[in-house]
Structure formats: structure tokens, C-alpha cells
Amino acid sequence: MESPYKSIAENIYEKGYVVVDDFISDDFREELLQEQQEILAHGQFRHAGIGKGNEFQIKPEIRSDKVCWMDHLNLTPLQNHYWNEIEKIREKINQRCFLGLRSFEAHFAMYPPGSFYLRHLDQFQNVKYRVVTTILYLNQKWEPGDGGALRMYLPKCEGQEEIMDVFPKGGRLVVFLSGEIPHEVLPTLKERVSITGWLRDIEY
Numbered sequence: 001m002e003s004p005y006k007s008i009a010e011n012i013y014e015k016g017y018v019v020v021d022d023f024i025s026d027d028f029r030e031e032l033l034q035e036q037q038e039i040l041a042h043g044q045f046r047h048a049g050i051g052k053g054n055e056f057q058i059k060p061e062i063r064s065d066k067v068c069w070m071d072h073l074n075l076t077p078l079q080n081h082y083w084n085e086i087e088k089i090r091e092k093i094n095q096r097c098f099l100g101l102r103s104f105e106a107h108f109a110m111y112p113p114g115s116f117y118l119r120h121l122d123q124f125q126n127v128k129y130r131v132v133t134t135i136l137y138l139n140q141k142w143e144p145g146d147g148g149a150l151r152m153y154l155p156k157c158e159g160q161e162e163i164m165d166v167f168p169k170g171g172r173l174v175v176f177l178s179g180e181i182p183h184e185v186l187p188t189l190k191e192r193v194s195i196t197g198w199l200r201d202i203e204y
């Protein structure tokens, strides 16, 4: 079988996004979820905001998730394993797409019941170093009735868009071009846990 990393890079090159099921094993997903729950229990999650630097604002009417950033200089063993998986994607994307990706940033995200994130692009308006978004879902089970889909607006010819809804099924990885694919998180009925990361064209 073709390596998932190479196939991710090929899909990013051809269409700008890809959804990969079972990107990680169920054991690894469960361990990451447990780590997230411990961090949450220690009160280390914060209300997420929008914008960068002086533009940063907490706006619950736009996004109502909570996040905990990973520290790339101080990763736990599990976070390091996750980082290494993303590193393999970074290498393949650079080889195939010449995007000059140099670094990565990531946070755990937790959407409490009733929360959402309205339509947006992941590139900031003032600084555009986020080039590729990666989202890995950690919930054990997800039913369509639980809501919380990631809705992507895929650009088509003549300004048209195609809507694609992706459920946050555990172990599923979604990768897309941060500056090109608008997306939103539809209101979730259940606690929704993920790791969101961005491959960047700047050094640490």
C-alpha cells in the first residue's frame, strides 16, 4: 500500500484537501484523548480566540471552543509521537508541492456541547505563515445526530463552492490549504475533541 504521507501530499497537490480515516491506531487515539482529558482537568484549556498579536480577541459569537497549545520545546512523549507523524507529512508535501514548510504549531481543541466555529480561513489577515491545516479527531464515537461536522467550502469554477461535511470521527485526519479552503464547525451536541495544527512557512 502507498504510504499515507505520500498520498496526503498527492491529494494536497491535486485538490487542496484530503480526508484520511484511521490515520492513527485506536490505542494511540485513546492515549491522546486521555492526555487531553488530564490537561482539561488541570484547568489548562483556555477560551480560543481569533486573530494574531494586537488583533487577538476572544469572540464567543464566532468561536466557542477551548484550546490548549502544545509547546514544541516541551512535548510529552505522546505529543512527540504525534509531531513525528506530522513531520512525515511535512516532508512529503514539501517534496511534492514545494510549499517550503518549515515549522509546525498545534493545540488540543475541545468544543463543549452547543459550541461552534463560524466560517473562516485559517490564515491571519496580517501574517500569512499558516499554509497547511491538519485536524486529527480524538472522540471514540461519533454519530451523525451528534452534529459538530467540519463543513468545508470547496472552491469550484466561476466563484462557485461545493459544500462538504466531514464528521469528527476518531482517528480521522483532515488536511487542507489554510489560505484557500473556508470552513466552519457546525454546532456540536456532544463534547468534541481534536488536535488542530498548522504547517508554516516560517522558522520557529
Ligand SMILES: O=C(O)CCC(=O)C(=O)O
Binding pocket: 109, 117, 122, 135, 149, 150, 168, 183, 184, 185, 194, 196
Ligand atoms: O475542528 C475542526 O474541525 C476545525 C477547527 C478549525 O477550523 C480551527 O481551529 O481553525
Ligand SMILES: [Fe+2]
Binding pocket: 120, 121, 122, 183
Ligand atoms: Fe479553521
